[in-house]
Amino acid sequence: MNNPYRPLPPLGALIGFEAAARLGSFSLAAEELNMTQSAVSHQIRTLETHLQQPLFLRISRRVELTDAGRDLMVSAQEALETVRLGVRRLDAYSKPGSVVIHMPPAFGALWLAPRLARLRGSHPDVDPWLYTGSHDVDLTESEFDITLTTEAPIGEGFAAATFLREERIALASPGLAADFQNCMGEAP
Template sequence: MPLSTNPPSLPPLNWLRAFEAAARLMSFTQAGREIGVTQSAISQNVRLLEAHLGERLFERLPHRLELTESGKAYLPAVQDGFQRIGSGTREVFGPIRRDRVTVRATPGFAVAWLAPRIADFYAQAPDVNLRIVSSIWDLGFEAGAADLEVRYGDGDWPGLHCGRLTVDRVFPVASPKVAADLAADPATLADRRLLHTIGFRVTWPRWLDSAGLSQIVDGSGGDHFDTAVTALAIAERGLGVALSRSSLAAERLARGTLVAPFETALETDEAFFLVWPTNAPLSTDAERFADWLRGQAD
């Protein structure tokens, strides 16, 4: 049989199924019975796989099969792949999924606002299973993608129920040591790395104007991040100063890992909102989680 010399790509699934069953049962006939095809179909699929890989996987001896060294080496990888696919399918699409509430939220909200409060929901609703998925940008409400979503913005999203969860103020935060230096001499902010979060309306230049520091600090300098939680984590390590929303910095401020060194804080009409489609009624469990979120906001 001529063997291919081209680098092999991922083989078709039916070829791999035929190989795995034949190798496990050491019989093309029994493999065919298990899968529900003929012995010749198993043999043909194995030959196609061998040609694709450029290696023989079986020695076809009188009245029996033996795996070649390549076949012995390949079999565990194929079986592991099938096991992973099976486990992943059961985890994502198993019976419990029907009762799971899928909530899409930004990483910043999930880590900084939701995680510190979620123990209360677990205590109130131990029978409700959640699936929290990340969403940085507004991707729309694809059919079936989520039951609920937490978005940051002004709440103007046609076709969606919108319930405000936060009232935010915007101000710089830094590690305790950096904050102490800035409080003693605000002008030293010019020597610090500014940490920006992309997508927010209130930005460093606006805050610097309000604080009277725009003449000495370049508000365009520094690093930019597409999620606030990254900027806050870097600020905690004393590597820069983040312009944060009060709802996202609150827990770190309470723990003392971040400090607000300046009194100037700007109001913003942007906030985190709980949203879901007006044409899609919530399940009982999704309604329970929505009620809990609204209660936390109140």
């Protein structure tokens, strides 16, 4: 049977590589990862051997990424970030009653945060986790239980309800309002 993971390099070595590439130093990577400089250097050599090409140029006491190293750094950072976020999402499964709520940062800070204590008091079995982001999310790909968004999701498995209606009004001093209305051709 064909193993699709066979061409992948040792994934542990990618962590050392990513840190060294980002920091531009095997020593700084070792310090950040709580390893020896020799261990990071060994991970890089293992990776270079597996990929059959150099990822760093060793210049005196410093290192620089090769073109292949720069290319791999982007992929390694994206892959490691995806795994990190996936592992972080697992926390919700270990805590019964967890409800992950996604909303814009200002709404979370100004509307939900002042109400959290009351929510926890009236529903002690619910553990709300607030995730704030200023972008809408793809609910088919996320682990959010509830999201506040400007558009209702399309597709099966979603229940949408109007939560709050937004109303915007202009506020201005009477003089400024009159000037604005005169400019717009409206009577005050």
